[in-house]
Amino acid sequence: MIHTPICEKIGIQYPIFQGGMAHIADGVLAAAVSNAGGLGIITAMSGSSDHLREQIAIAKANTDKPFGVNVMLMSPNADEVADILAEERVAVVTTGAGDPSKYMEKWQQAGVLVIPVVASVSMAKLVERSGACAVIAEGGESGGHVGETTTMALVPQVCDAVSVPVIAAGGIADGRGVAAAFMLGAQGVQLGTRFLLAKECSVHQNYKDKILKATDISTIVTGKRLGHPVRSLKTAFSRNYAKAEYSNISDDDLENLAVGALRLAVKDGDDKKGCFLAGQIAGMLHKEQTAAEIIQEVFAETETILNGAKQWVK
Numbered sequence: 001m002i003h004t005p006i007c008e009k010i011g012i013q014y015p016i017f018q019g020g021m022a023h024i025a026d027g028v029l030a031a032a033v034s035n036a037g038g039l040g041i042i043t044a045m046s047g048s049s050d051h052l053r054e055q056i057a058i059a060k061a062n063t064d065k066p067f068g069v070n071v072m073l074m075s076p077n078a079d080e081v082a083d084i085l086a087e088e089r090v091a092v093v094t095t096g097a098g099d100p101s102k103y104m105e106k107w108q109q110a111g112v113l114v115i116p117v118v119a120s121v122s123m124a125k126l127v128e129r130s131g132a133c134a135v136i137a138e139g140g141e142s143g144g145h146v147g148e149t150t151t152m153a154l155v156p157q158v159c160d161a162v163s164v165p166v167i168a169a170g171g172i173a174d175g176r177g178v179a180a181a182f183m184l185g186a187q188g189v190q191l192g193t194r195f196l197l198a199k200e201c202s203v204h205q206n207y208k209d210k211i212l213k214a215t216d217i218s219t220i221v222t223g224k225r226l227g228h229p230v231r232s233l234k235t236a237f238s239r240n241y242a243k244a245e246y247s248n249i250s251d252d253d254l255e256n257l258a259v260g261a262l263r264l265a266v267k268d269g270d271d272k273k274g275c276f277l278a279g280q281i282a283g284m285l286h287k288e289q290t291a292a293e294i295i296q297e298v299f300a301e302t303e304t305i306l307n308g309a310k311q312w313v314k
Contacts, residue, residue: 013037019192020070027058032200034065036292066091073098119147141171143279159185173281175301206269214282
């Protein structure tokens with residue numbers, strides 16, 4: 001079985017995190033991933049503080065294994081969420097879209113491990129100085145909010161720049177991606193899009209069907225004009241948004257075009273108005289499985305590839 005130091009640090013069986021996907025990653029999915037030996041992660045971006053506490057309670061009721069919560073630091077309620085996570089003493093907090101330094105002492109005093117998502121070497125260095133116990137280096141192949149640098153280029157540079165463990169994310173869906181991440185210096189991986197097809201994932205069936213029908217060119221990046229690019233599937237919404245982005249529409253009106261679009265995709269499966277976030281590896285996915293089946297399959301593939309490498313490289 002594949003085991004790395006990050007497993008010991010967190011108390012998980014396999015070095016795999018489930019992405020904290022907004023409006024998607026709930027307590028049921030997080031518990032299923034954690035029970036399967038990975039690190040399940042709840043999103044703090046799906047509603048009120050009461051809703052977050054409810055999802056944490058659901059996860060605690062369904063697993064005795066470690067799980068985490070993802071916080072988008074640009075959120076207006078980030079301060080309140082930070083307090084909740086300290087009070088609930090969740091095992092791990094992952095952060096995105098900002099610098100978590102102001103919350104580090106609070107979380108560390110509560111015994112919470114902080115693992116920020118970074119899209120650059122400079123941010124990786126900054127959060128390491130602030131006390132992060134590891135970093136998630138996420139390339140632009142991922143779904144949702146993305147950076148400019150690809151996973152292949154970002155991960156080894158982050159590994160060279162910091163002394164804490166690095167988790168690779170973006171464009172990873174199977175054992176080949178995991179093996180590649182290890183070769184780049186990562187101690188583990190984070191998967192988002194593949195877990196959309198977990199049977200425990202509550203997204204609308206239309207969302208899952210779109211992932212199952214995706215090809216290698218089925219995603220698009222929008223939002224660069226506003227400074228926060230997002231990768232999603234090509235749909236009526238994303239194509240119209242892309243056209244608007246290069247029109248004379250004001251930035252405020254452009255921002256408003258996307259309000260509620262992700263929720264329409266997740267909850268209603270709305271083909272016309274919904275924004276279906278997904279990574280570039282969507283075209284590799286062809287079946288729904290339980291979270292346990294996903295993790296077991298991924299690491300069985302990884303072991304086969306690593307053990308058989310001499311077949312291809314002599």
